[in-house]
Each structure stands twice: as C-alpha cells, then as structure tokens.
Amino acid sequence: MDKVTSLEVAKRAGVSQSAVSRVFTPGASASNKTILKVREAAQELGYRPNVLARSLITGKSRIIGLIVAYLDNYFYPLALEKLSNYLQSEGYHVLIFMAANDTQSTDQVIDELLDYQVEGIITASVGLSSDLTARCEAAGVPVVLFNRSQDAANHSAVTSNNFSGGKTVAEFFLAAGHKRIGYIGGWEGASTQREREAGFRSALAEAGETLAAHALGQFTVEGAKKAARQMFGKSDHPDAVFVATDHMAFAVMDVLRGELNLHIPHDVSVVGYDDVPPASWAAYDLSTVRQRADLMVKETVTLMIEKIRNPASSPRHIKIDSPLIVRSSAKIPEGWTS
Amino acid sequence: MDKVTSLEVAKRAGVSQSAVSRVFTPGASASNKTILKVREAAQELGYRPNVLARSLITGKSRIIGLIVAYLDNYFYPLALEKLSNYLQSEGYHVLIFMAANDTQSTDQVIDELLDYQVEGIITASVGLSSDLTARCEAAGVPVVLFNRSQDAANHSAVTSNNFSGGKTVAEFFLAAGHKRIGYIGGWEGASTQREREAGFRSALAEAGETLAAHALGQFTVEGAKKAARQMFGKSDHPDAVFVATDHMAFAVMDVLRGELNLHIPHDVSVVGYDDVPPASWAAYDLSTVRQRADLMVKETVTLMIEKIRNPASSPRHIKIDSPLIVRSSAKIPEGWTS
C-alpha cells in the first residue's frame, strides 16, 4: 500500500515518467490531455510527489529551521505561531528546535539543521557565535535573528525598537513625578536587555536623574521574584520600576502585592515590556511597551525570503516601533498622550 | 564553498565513496585506518552527510510531523517544548504545523506532512477525520493524538484521565458544602471537554446533585468571559464553578472579581484544569487539576517510537493520572486529602 512512485502513475496513465513529473512541476509544459490522464491516474493511486527526492535534485528543500528558547515567555509561542503560519503561506515549512541557552547545544542544533539542507535559519531570542555564523555563511544558509540583534555579525535581525521603548518608559515615569526609579532586567547576554536598559537610563540621564535600583531577573519568574524581594524589601524602596519583560513583571507584581503588601500603582508603579495577553488581564492590567509580533514576523519572513532569492543582498537590522500601552499598573501622568 | 559531497571526501582521503558512506553510517564496518583518513578529510572539507539523500534511500526521514492548535493556551507551548526536546533526544526532528480548527486546513496540512515523508504524526489538541486517518494508515504513517482521544478511530492517544479529573473536582466541591455548582466548558468537539464534564456530572449524580448552571467558553478568553458574565450576572448565581481549562479559568476569575465584585473563594469557588504556570501565580492561585505534561509527552513519544518500530502494534489509549492541586481559589473542605 505504501509509496506510490511517479513511475507507477506513468504506467497507469500510459505516459513516460517525465511526463508525470512535468504535470506536478509548476511552470513545466504538458498538454491538457496528458495532464488529465496523469491527474486521474495519480488520484486513483493516491500519488503525491516525494518532496525529499525533489529537493535532492533541485537543491531547494523549502524548509526553514527555527531555533527557539524561552517558550515559557508567552511572547514566543505567539510569535512562533505567527511565524509558522506566515512561512506556511509562503510555501515554506518549519523544522523546529529548542535551544538550551548554551553555545554548546546551539552548535549541535545548527549542524543538524544544516544536515537537513534548510534554506534558511531563524533564531528567536537566541544569539549566534561568529563561528556558527561563518558556518552558515559557508553553507549558503541565510540567518535572520528574531527579537535579538548582534552588532558584529553580518546577519539580518528584526527587533522592536528596544532603546526608544525603554526611553519612553523612563519619560513616562518622570512625567508622573516618580523620584526613586528602579529597573529589573533580564540577562546581560541578550541585546534586548541591554538596549532596553540603555534607553531607559538615557532618558533618566537627560532629565538629570539616575537609577535608584538595579537588578537582573534572568528572564525567569524565580529570578524576577528574587530581584523584587531584594529591591523592595527595605523601606526606602523605589516608587516605580521598569521590568524588562511582562513575564517577569507579573512575578514582580505578585511579590509586591502578595508578599510585601504594597499597592500598585499607589505605592509602586510597574511597567513591563512585550504586551503579552496576560498583561491585559484584569488581575495584572499591566502598562507595558508593546512588541508588535505580527509586524516583526512579517519583516522577518520578508527578510528571509529576500535573502534566499538573492544571497548577495546585504544584511539589515529592522526595528519595529514599540508604543507604550497605558493601563492601571502605573501612575498616569496628567495629560499624558503617547 | 557550498555542498561538500562524500565523493570529494573520498578523493581527498584516497578511498572509495562507499567507504566514506560506511564511516558515517552507524553500524557499518570500516578499518580504523580508513575511519581516521575519512574523518580527517571530512573535517578539513567541512563535510556532513546530506540527510535528505540518506532518507531517500533508507526510507527513514527521522522527521515527525507535529500539528498544534491553541498555542494561546499555555499548556501547549510547554508541551511542545518538552515534545520537541524529547524527540530530539531520540534522534527525531520536528516539522511543525499550525492547524486552524477546521477540517479543511487539517486536511492540507496532513498532505504536506506526508509529502515530507514524515515517519509519524503527532497532533496536539486536534482531532482527525476518519478519512484522514485512513490516508495516514495507507501511507504507513502512525498517528498519536496528544491530549485528545477518538473512540472510533484506530490511532493511539495520550490524555490525562479527564473523567476522573472532573469527578475529583465535583467531589471536592461537594465536600466543601457547595450547593449551587456550575460548569464552564470548552467546545463540544473536544474529547477533553466532554470527558471532564462527564466525570464532573457523574460525581454530582452519585451524590444526588445536579448541575446548577452550564455554559461553554470555546476554550477562549472571550468565550469564557461571556459565559461567566451570563452565569454570574444574576443574584442566585452558583457558589462554585469548574472551568474546563486554566486558561479560561483566569478569564472567569477576572470577570468575577473585576466586573462583578465577587470574592474568591468567599462568594465563589473556582477550580480549573491543566495547572499551567500562571495557576500558581499569586494573582490567581488557582486550584486546578494537574495535567502532567512531562509524563504525557514521554508516553506520547514512547508510543510513537513503538509504532514506528512495529507498525503492526495495536493502538493504545494511555490515560495519565491527574491529581487535584489545592490552592486558594476554592473553599477547602475540612480534612480534605487528595
């Protein structure tokens, strides 16, 4: 019952095997009569071309490798969903890999992807060593970084405008009259973390202010909780805090309200980054900087396809504008308009 | 720079092409001397076997197709992560597809997967028509349903024990002395929904009670909110409600507390199903039935591999025990022990 080949279809239709191939190859020419006969025979036999065999000769697998980490941060599943759908609609398919966040495993993952002759690699929230970059380059496989950027390396990247996002949050806090302003970040290895903090600090500096408190939460719930306890456990705690991802911001809010009995936003204003769905849930109603996943995905795929079509095209870093979404977790400055 | 083939490696190493193949084929024999020469030449040239070409001849692609829906329910991204990792560790790779929840698109997705010569298909929260089942069967591709079951069809399935899970919740409510008990479900097409409700109802019936209110939330936040407003908008609302997924339960809690000013668990007890991470977050602290994703994943992969190794093995439905995790969103009966 298994494995119907084009040869069998050809026999049944009374044509040559290449005729069958031509019928199933878009852009090849065949007479209506042949097409009809072949289609019918194929239908009866349940024939479908073997994509693997096709890729072998055409050199195009129509597979895109996707490397993901941090699936526990809501932003990534949603981005993944959109990415997959968008690539599917462009006729590509997604081979997915989880990356632990060590170079070791990323290394192996890339190798396995290359083994599958992927036409391109998209990494979500994963950085690449220059060594790996070179290997992909050598194999002629373009790489696009999603929600992460890299200065030195020469691959394309799509991020939100993290710097200006961070800046806006600081301006928002300052306009609301906050004086002791804290920051809870992610992990220094991540460009998102560095840029959000840099933007945040720069706006404070412009206003002649400085950061009153600083901690890193490693992008995890536990890390964020620890950071929050440490930062808010004393009486002269900050009256506003910018948390680098919503995912961590929820944990921070839980600690502030549940453990430290602080009121939000009366005692502390909290702002996050991402605008994942729970941010709009009543229990948190978190003010946050929105990363527009759909736009980011669209740009990522566009960049990828451009690079596949024209391997010589130069890498680009696209920054998507990221607006502040004002909800009730932070004091709203009078007359604030985004 | 592109595409190093085994022939080139063979030339450089001064051996035949087949010798190179043997070196890279686990289980084939070659002398130490040859292995050494070949490995060195391969290293220098950056050679790696082309998996696609290999699959063409061996008939084993080492690809598993994964079809997912409802990625907005936290349970699935986490399951996906575990699934992918587990399959990776078993030497398989995952080609992922998103399924809109109509048969139409599932149909096409299956076709595309079969085109890629996948060795098996895992569907997460997606049912399959008997027509599709037959097609996979005919192509010799085993199917395992994850978190969904199907009576008539003959493929394996892994779920939690939804019936007993639902039953436990009802017993829990009854033991706490609740009298007006409601249920907010998902979507009738889902076996999880039907079984959870059936279990829940059966325990009520055993105690001579009946459901005081019933609504369906379609597994979405908006649907659940609507159901909650409807069920709790009047004064004789239930004093306990079982919501078929945590994801919907959060929405229900938001409506109860934020819109209707009801107190949990004082006015209403809420219990969910899944035990996704936010269930343990302080803002919700939701009592819920735990689906043990790691166990479910492990069984799913085991089943899959067994079926690949021995296609004749008969399909099985594995039900993972699902314990009630007691938190503060529902009244705790005196002396309750799970």
Place this chain on the structure above:
DNA sequence: CCTGGGGGAGAGCCACCGCTCTTCCCCTAC
C-alpha cells in the same frame, strides 16, 4: 489546389542529485 519545408509544442530518453547497500573481489592471516 496540392505539396514541401519550417517551426514549435509536447513527449520520451537519459544523466544526475548524494547517499546506501549488496555483491564481488582482493588481500591478509592462520
């Protein structure tokens, strides 16, 4: 009006994509 030649569409043939696997043969070792 009929015939011959040019041209183009469409079908068939064959080489090949990169690898595996079986068969065969050679060489070594006992």
Place this chain on the structure above:
DNA sequence: GTAGGGGAAGAGCGGTGGCTCTCCCCCAGG
C-alpha cells in the same frame, strides 16, 4: 589452502531538467 575482514564497484532511491525526436500545424511556393 581457506576463511574472513574490508574496500571498490554499481545499482538504485524518486524525482528533475536538458536534449532530442516526433508530430502536427501553418504558410509559402509551384
């Protein structure tokens, strides 16, 4: 001398694509 390990050769796996060949249509010229 014989057994056995290991290398080489060659036939595919299921397709694609270039080349050739055939056939038919059309038009021009006798």
